[in-house]
Amino acid sequence: MAVVEQSASRAAPLPATAGLSAWVSTVDHKRIGILYVATSLAFFAIGGIEAMLIRWQLWAPGARVLGPEIFNQLFTMHGTTMVFFVGMPILIGFGNYLVPLMIGARDMAFPRLNAMSYWLFAFGGTLTYASFFAGGAPDVGWFAYAPLTEYAFSRGHSTDYWILGLMTSGIGTLAGAVNLVTTILTFRAPGMTLGKVPLFVWMMLVDGVLLIFAIPPLTAAQIMLLFDRSLGAHFFDTQAGGSAVLWQHMFWFFGHPEVYILALPAFGMISEIVPVFSRKVIFGYESVAAATIAIGFISMGVWAHHMFTVGLSDALDAIFSGVTFLIAVPTGIKVFNWIATLYGGRLRMATPMLFALGFLGMFLMGGLTGIMLASVPIDWQVSDSYFVVAHFHYVLFGGTMFALMAGFYYWFPKATGRMMSERLGRWHFWLMLLGFNLTFFPMHIAGLMGMPRRIYTYSADRGWTVWNQLSTAGATVLGVAFAIFFWNLFLSLRRGKPGGDDPWDAWTLEWATTSPPPPYNFEEIPLVRSRRPLWDLKHPEDPDWMHE
Amino acid sequence: MSQAGLPQSISPARRFERHAPTFELGAAHSAQVGMVCFLCSEVAFFGTLVVAYITYIGQSTAGPTPAEALSIPLAVANTICLVASSFTAHLAGTAMHRGGLGGFRGWLAATIALGALFLAGTAVEWRSLIFEHGLTIGRNLFGTTYYTLVGFHAAHVTVGVLLLSLMFCLSATAALSRLRTGGFEIVSWYWHFVDTVWIVVFAVVYVFGR
Numbered sequence: 001m002a003v004v005e006q007s008a009s010r011a012a013p014l015p016a017t018a019g020l021s022a023w024v025s026t027v028d029h030k031r032i033g034i035l036y037v038a039t040s041l042a043f044f045a046i047g048g049i050e051a052m053l054i055r056w057q058l059w060a061p062g063a064r065v066l067g068p069e070i071f072n073q074l075f076t077m078h079g080t081t082m083v084f085f086v087g088m089p090i091l092i093g094f095g096n097y098l099v100p101l102m103i104g105a106r107d108m109a110f111p112r113l114n115a116m117s118y119w120l121f122a123f124g125g126t127l128t129y130a131s132f133f134a135g136g137a138p139d140v141g142w143f144a145y146a147p148l149t150e151y152a153f154s155r156g157h158s159t160d161y162w163i164l165g166l167m168t169s170g171i172g173t174l175a176g177a178v179n180l181v182t183t184i185l186t187f188r189a190p191g192m193t194l195g196k197v198p199l200f201v202w203m204m205l206v207d208g209v210l211l212i213f214a215i216p217p218l219t220a221a222q223i224m225l226l227f228d229r230s231l232g233a234h235f236f237d238t239q240a241g242g243s244a245v246l247w248q249h250m251f252w253f254f255g256h257p258e259v260y261i262l263a264l265p266a267f268g269m270i271s272e273i274v275p276v277f278s279r280k281v282i283f284g285y286e287s288v289a290a291a292t293i294a295i296g297f298i299s300m301g302v303w304a305h306h307m308f309t310v311g312l313s314d315a316l317d318a319i320f321s322g323v324t325f326l327i328a329v330p331t332g333i334k335v336f337n338w339i340a341t342l343y344g345g346r347l348r349m350a351t352p353m354l355f356a357l358g359f360l361g362m363f364l365m366g367g368l369t370g371i372m373l374a375s376v377p378i379d380w381q382v383s384d385s386y387f388v389v390a391h392f393h394y395v396l397f398g399g400t401m402f403a404l405m406a407g408f409y410y411w412f413p414k415a416t417g418r419m420m421s422e423r424l425g426r427w428h429f430w431l432m433l434l435g436f437n438l439t440f441f442p443m444h445i446a447g448l449m450g451m452p453r454r455i456y457t458y459s460a461d462r463g464w465t466v467w468n469q470l471s472t473a474g475a476t477v478l479g480v481a482f483a484i485f486f487w488n489l490f491l492s493l494r495r496g497k498p499g500g501d502d503p504w505d506a507w508t509l510e511w512a513t514t515s516p517p518p519p520y521n522f523e524e525i526p527l528v529r530s531r532r533p534l535w536d537l538k539h540p541e542d543p544d545w546m547h548e
Numbered sequence: 549m550s551q552a553g554l555p556q557s558i559s560p561a562r563r564f565e566r567h568a569p570t571f572e573l574g575a576a577h578s579a580q581v582g583m584v585c586f587l588c589s590e591v592a593f594f595g596t597l598v599v600a601y602i603t604y605i606g607q608s609t610a611g612p613t614p615a616e617a618l619s620i621p622l623a624v625a626n627t628i629c630l631v632a633s634s635f636t637a638h639l640a641g642t643a644m645h646r647g648g649l650g651g652f653r654g655w656l657a658a659t660i661a662l663g664a665l666f667l668a669g670t671a672v673e674w675r676s677l678i679f680e681h682g683l684t685i686g687r688n689l690f691g692t693t694y695y696t697l698v699g700f701h702a703a704h705v706t707v708g709v710l711l712l713s714l715m716f717c718l719s720a721t722a723a724l725s726r727l728r729t730g731g732f733e734i735v736s737w738y739w740h741f742v743d744t745v746w747i748v749v750f751a752v753v754y755v756f757g758r
């Protein structure tokens with residue numbers, strides 16, 4: 001490692017690449033990636049504060065921290081923010097930064113389109129939040145069920161802000177997806193066949209395809225809703241023959257692939273990090289890639305498992321339940337691949353690895369409650385209860401967020417040239433693990449006891465109080481954990497210890513260039529012969545391509 | 549972790565073997581892939597609108613019905629325009645590949661004219677629907693779904709006509725060599741796609757939906 005460290009000759013930024021205007025006008029994929037990630041982190045702080053307020057209102061029965069109207073706005077904005085302005089853009093940001101580096105390219109396929117994607121996202125997010133200053137934020141829940149969203153029931157413009165904000169950022173996301181897929185298909189370095197790209201790239205490819213097919217139906221549905229609200233159309237107007245259930249179908253046709261859109265890049269990060277910190281190649285590369293494709297296909301056919309309680313028909317319920325069980329198979333395959341990679345490895349318990357292991361445990365929990373919910377009778381019992389809230393936070397937070405944190409600690413040195421503090425990282429990890437479970441595990445129990453989601457208060461005689469207090473206490477711990485994370489980012493950026501080009505002794509191409517990489521990434525486009533090109537370079541006596 | 553043999557001061561980035569890039573990195577290639585990706589998203593978009601249309605066939609609680617309001621001869625004439633324009637677009641492409649600037653511009657102009665004719669036909673149709681049949685987007689579910697589906701398609705035709713006109717203007721300048729790199733090809737893919745969507749719309753709205 002010492003070898004590479006000495007070569008950390010960080011090029012002084014050229015005058016034209018410094019300063020605010022350079023960031024605003026940039027078309028460099030690395031800078032756009034950083035802009036994505038930084039903006040998403042700001043939204044994450046906002047969404048986190050909203051969650052805190054929700055939790056404080058639920059601390060005690062009959063609490064008056066927030067009124068019911070504000071409460072409705074907060075859970076709607078929390079869910080919307082976390083999904084659309086944190087989850088998707090931060091993952092696209094990592095993809096933006098990493099994919100060209102990992103495939104040995106100089107930039108994305110369409111750099112200007114890339115900048116447009118980012119700015120549409122930033123503008124869409126801001127527009128949605130502007131609703132707070134225009135008479136109140138959206139309060140219809142993150143999936144905005146009709147007919148509550150029709151003008152008769154949702155006066156004012158809060159719902160229009162929701163529609164237009166998400167549509168704007170959605171177009172940006174779509175353009176970003178087109179860009180990612182095109183980059184991966186056409187910009188790979190010579191020799192890097194699709195069978196040799198890092199698994200993160202595989203997952204971003206399938207992610208991009210999912211986005212391409214999932215975002216437009218949402219946009220179309222939102223346009224219909226907009227026409228209903230402002231032109232007097234009748235799509236979801238039940239009194240004129242319209243159907244509220246159609247909105248649910250269309251929303252979840254987007255919404256369920258969306259869950260995998262938020263999960264796949266996280267799986268990709270884990271598939272990069274676990275091997276490097278186990279000092280082994282990933283177990284079953286082909287099966288991980290194949291499972292990703294399988295997940296992509298199946299995820300398009302499970303949407304109505306969000307609608308078991310609507311009363312579709314027994315046959316439909318049975319089909320969607322079956323397909324939902326089916327998607328657990330490729331997901332399970334991946335979990336086995338990661339565990340098999342760990343097995344017999346020389347594990348290095350650095351912070352990225354801690355978060356990766358945390359991911360494995362927490363995501364597994366979420367997956368198991370997911371299988372419970374896939375069976376229709378159980379779902380009928382606990383649908384729309386806190387059990388569901390617990391389930392999807394184990395997947396989205398326990399899964400995606402833990403993986404993202406692993407990604408932050410792992411790639412921060414690449415993007416900045418500096419290491420994040422391991423000491424603070426450990427505090428962050430253990431507090432997050434504790435706070436996360438303290439917040440969300442009790443929600444399973446509250447849900448089983450019958451506590452519905454989206455209620456702003458409850459009475460003392462229901463026996464839910466203690467579980468809610470545990471959750472609120474846990475949320476406070478989570479708040480501290482994330483304060484440490486932000487402090488760590490800030491501190492490490494200013495005086496983290498230099499990381500060198502390849503601090504983790506890794507094997508993929510992003511570690512083959514300097515930290516941070518020059519604007520053109522690679523002086524020479526590398527020639528790739530195996531899945532671990534940097535290993536080949538470091539070990540000419542025993543290169544991978546002799547064995548693969 | 550033996551790393552013997554790496555000179556101490558050289559970043560690995562600089563030490564890959566020299567070679568000529570063999571993989572396709574050209575702009576035309578990625579533009580093609582990008583257009584295909586975009587058209588896939590359009591399939592999903594129009595698919596959703598069509599599903600909504602089909603769901604609501606016969607669900608209106610008030611008139612007029614499609615059978616009363618829609619004029620088949622006009623729709624057929626429109627369809628002929630658009631289908632013909634796909635052929636002329638194809639001929640323009642063939643002419644360009646042969647290097648015939650005159651042929652290219654002629655067929656391109658024909659394509660633009662046919663597209664504009666289609667839009668004019670739609671305008672006539674909407675005028676009659678609105679003023680003779682009183683069908684607006686808020687009148688009933690038929691109006692709601694009809695104007696949304698047909699309107700979004702017409703908007704796509706409009707964009708197509710604008711893009712083709714842009715190509716026409718470019719061909720008047722010295723930029724034909726740029727067109728050759730694939731610009732026209734990609735615009736023509738878009739145009740063929742919009743035509744195909746119309747076939748579906750025609751089948752759903754004017755044949756099955758009546």
Ligand code: HEM
Pocket residue numbers: 047048051052054055075076078079080082083086087140141142143389393396397400401439453454455475478
């Ligand atoms: C920072 C820690 C977090 C806490 C304390 C938290 C807490 C909560 C709570 C209590 C609810 C239920 C509100 C209700 O039903 O009344 C909720 C809803 C939700 N959360 Fe979180 N959450 C956190 C992070 C996240 C993350 C990271 C995501 C996704 C990436 C997320 C996505 C959602 C969604 C989609 C909803 C549903 C909103 C709705 O019902 O419309 N949350 N959260």
